Amino acid sequence: MSRYNRVFKLQLAKLCETQSSASLSQEYGVSARQIRYWSQVFRIHGENSFLHIGKPYSSAFKLKALKKMHDQNWSISYTSVYFDLSSAAILLQWKKLYDSGEVTKFIPQKKGSQPMNKPTPKPADQMTEKELREELKYLRAENDVLKKLKALAQAKQEQQEKKQSS
Template sequence: MSKYHRAFKLSLAKLSQHQGSRSIARKFDVASRQVCYWSQVYRVHGENSFQHSQMPYTQSFKLKVLKTMHENEWSLNYTSAYFDLSSPGILFQWQKLYACEGIARLKPQRKGRPRMTTQSSESKPAEQMTEKELREELEYLRAENAVLKKLKALAQAKQEQAKKKR
């Protein structure tokens, strides 16, 4: 999700065609570089700007953008405006990743923490378990038991403190 709405970007980009980007930036409390970039995107795409239909960007799209930039010797700003990317910073990151680790690193990565795998409460019968699995389950159950005992002891201590206060 973008920080600014598409309509806001379009209106500032249109304004910047007639006024200076610094004055617009001060008036709307936006970075002047950002206004310049939006203006450039608007000049290339017109009313169809800021739609970002490619999100999340595929590996092939990223490679196409980087190759086009290199072949035409375009700047980061112009290339990202031409392909209607959300910011030139994204293109810089792709360029850096491609230079360091190659095409494999351009593959979209999953964001956030990996899902926590829950252990199934239905364990297989003891006869079917190996010795190692049995030891692991025993260790897990002992730890769980110890936690429950601590919790019970804390609850009792809390109750005793409440009784003493009365």
């Protein structure tokens, strides 16, 4: 979520047409650079600025923005203004991912914790001896951890009972 709401951004972008970004920065406590960015977005998109309709951005949109920037030889700042991104930092991040070959990370991720996808175990009669041994090793380790956890819980409970009785 954005720190500043859309109405506030529009207001400052409009004021920037008649006042300097430095004076607006002092008056409203927003960096002059940010105000100039909003002003540029407003000049291109007008009242439709700061809507961010396609959020989270699709991988196709991200590639389109990077391709347009490359084909038109635009700066990161101008490209982010043209596509009405919330900041140029987003586009810079996409460019770094693209340049490093990590295009698969362009797919929008859901926020919050993801459910763990536990692989469904094969039936024992379909497992090789090596797989059976590995599973046995894993289950023994898991059992040891649970035993230690239970012992710690019991020790803690005994310690609390001793404190209460004294």
